[in-house]
Amino acid sequence: MEDPPTSQTSGREVRRRYGRGFGGRPLPRYVIGLAIGIVAVKMFMGGGASRARALRTRILCAGHLQDAAAAASLYGGGHPGGEISLLDWLVESGHLTLAQTLCPAGDSDTSNYVLIPPSRDGTMVSRMVVAFEPKSNHGGEGGNVVFADGHAEFARGVEYDRLRAEAVARKGEHRESD
Numbered sequence: 001m002e003d004p005p006t007s008q009t010s011g012r013e014v015r016r017r018y019g020r021g022f023g024g025r026p027l028p029r030y031v032i033g034l035a036i037g038i039v040a041v042k043m044f045m046g047g048g049a050s051r052a053r054a055l056r057t058r059i060l061c062a063g064h065l066q067d068a069a070a071a072a073s074l075y076g077g078g079h080p081g082g083e084i085s086l087l088d089w090l091v092e093s094g095h096l097t098l099a100q101t102l103c104p105a106g107d108s109d110t111s112n113y114v115l116i117p118p119s120r121d122g123t124m125v126s127r128m129v130v131a132f133e134p135k136s137n138h139g140g141e142g143g144n145v146v147f148a149d150g151h152a153e154f155a156r157g158v159e160y161d162r163l164r165a166e167a168v169a170r171k172g173e174h175r176e177s178d
Contacts, residue, residue: 054105054138061103061137062144062152065113069131069146071095072115086115103137112137116167129167135160 072086075095079086090096101111115131126149133143142156145163155163 057103057105058138058144058154061105061133062146062154064100064103065131065133065144065146066150066152067100068096068111068113068115070150071100073130076115087111087113103133105139106137114167114171116171128170129163132164132167 068087068090071090075090075093076086078093079089084092087096087101091098091101101113102109103113106112113131113133116129126147128148129145130148131146133145135141135143137143138154142154142160143164144152145155145160145167146152
């Protein structure tokens with residue numbers, strides 16, 4: 001058995017011992033062209049990774065919004081009111097982390113999630129929006145909304161606008177620009 005090549009072994013000696021890699025012959029040009037073509041297609045046409053990343057971000061964002069809505073539902077009764085928002089109070093009191101109040105797609109260190117308190121008579125319908133985020137968090141395509149039963153959906157276009165308008169009307173004093 002021969003010793004493996006070292007840094008002092010010449011290229012000619014390595015080729016003599018081990019051949020050229022393709023049965024001792026150089027790779028045919030069509031194989032090289034095919035490999036380059038596959039790499040080019042993956043680089044320029046492979047938008048699947050960015051779509052998967054956007055979907056992952058939406059799902060993570062929906063989870064954060066669900067956490068915020070659940071914390072508001074459970075601990076919101078202790079909110080002192082006044083100058084501090086419910087979301088800020090939930091973070092300061094330790095019921096939420098700052099990361100749970102931020103959309104991973106957003107570029108801000110401050111939350112722009114909107115929590116809607118329950119109606120004055122305490123009734124909640126399962127399709128009633130209790131939290132939402134602005135469309136700007138996801139490039140204007142739509143936004144996550146959380147319903148009273150705890151599930152989240154990514155709503156788009158007219159459906160998002162309708163759900164948001166109903167929630168803002170219920171909250172009354174809240175105004176937000178998207």
